Amino acid sequence: MQNVIETRSRSAANEVMAPVVVAEHHTLLGRLALAATDEALLYCGFFPPEAVRQRLAAGGRECVDESSAGAGRLGVIQEARGQLDAFLAGKRRSFSVPLDTGLATPFSKEVVLAVAEYVPYGGTATYGELAATVHRPGAARAVGKALGANPLCVVLPCHRVVGASGRLTGYAGGVAAKRFLLDLESQD
Incomplete structure (x- = not known):
């Protein structure tokens, strides 16, 4: 089953952007930061929530902490948490939470x-x-750098990419997290 992906482009300078709820979620991989609007997940990754807030604020986004967001604004965050937990428990193979890839560069x-x-x-x-x-033979290093900038780790599965020898290299959550995810997915 394919991921449900809603790609939103970066907003025009005069467009009002929805506030982003930033939360943290403790998982089997460790602490993940999550950031979402009322409509889509913008970030799922290993940077501390404070760093995510700073990145969003630098892009002109208003950030709201989970504790002050109100229950009505937490739908996407709660959906992402549930899907992440089910995935990491081996009970889910894909994600259907709506995604916003606006934090990624075009190449990433x-x-x-x-x-x-x-x-x-x-x-x-x-x-x-x-x-x-992606029609860029010989650009393996650029691909690695683009994967390292993945703003939606686990949900968009950059952990599935390995070195030419099969060796586990580079992952934002560390090689142990990458090994955990690959082992989890191989248990069928």
């Missing part, structure tokens, strides 16, 4: 969406194979 967005589309649950691809998939 292209790369992480290619992983989500072409590398199935339980599978892996090399950085070189992924570079060829």
Whole structure:
């Protein structure tokens, strides 16, 4: 089953942007920061919530802490938490929470969406194979850098990309988290 992906472009300077709720979620991988509007998940990753707030504020986004957001604003955050917990418990293979890839650069967005589309649950691809998939053969390092900037870790599965030798290299949550995710997905 494919991810449900709603891609939103960066807003025009005069457009009012919805406030973003920033929360933290403790998982089997460790602490994840989550950031979402009322409509979509913007961020799921290993940076501390404070760093996520700073990044969003630098982009002109108003941030609201989970504790002051009010129950009506937490729908996407709660949906993401539930899906993450089910995924990490081996009870879910994909995500359907709506996503906003606006924090990704155009190239990073292209790369992480290619992983989500072409590398199935339980599978892996090399950085070189992924570079060829996005029509940039020889750009394995650029692909690695783009994956390192994935603003939606786990949900958009950059952990499925490995070195040419099969070696686990680079992951925002660390190699142990990458190993955990790959082992989890191979338990069928």
